[in-house]
Amino acid sequence: MTAPLRLLPWTTPEGRPCYLSTDSQNSRLSLLADDLEEAQLDSGEQVLAGARAVLADTEAGERAVRFALTRATESLSDVLRIAVSRGGRISGNGQ
Template structure:
């Protein structure tokens, strides 16, 4: 059995040229895995900052429709990124649980 058949594919926190998902096969300790971890961390921090900004805007009755449309667009992008991170981490947790139940 090859190494690739025994390791789970990780959904990466970015997409390919035409928006298709990108995957990494490996043990999670390589360079691309570390880059992906860093990108996920930045994306989650940005989502947190965006939520704070949205809360401020919702309390500001002078926010224009254009400003609200802009922030909703950014929220959509951020939610898409956070959802991808959650799917990736959930899949890796499921694989880890199976491996824990069936050690080699």
């Protein structure tokens, strides 16, 4: 049985998804993707904390709010990609 394609945590320069076909979860590229996913999740936690701080600051101006929202949407995009990737691997392993 062929292993399912893994959605990678990055895109092409044109914004298209990248996939990995491998039979080993320990391949060099798989481990790099794992590391990047962890870095993206860590970054998302920091962005969330920053966005909460901006929202709690009644003196925060439009630029601060827009910056926080921009970073938050980028992080949410990363987290959703990771969730889809991991969900695909879970359902792929159960078949």
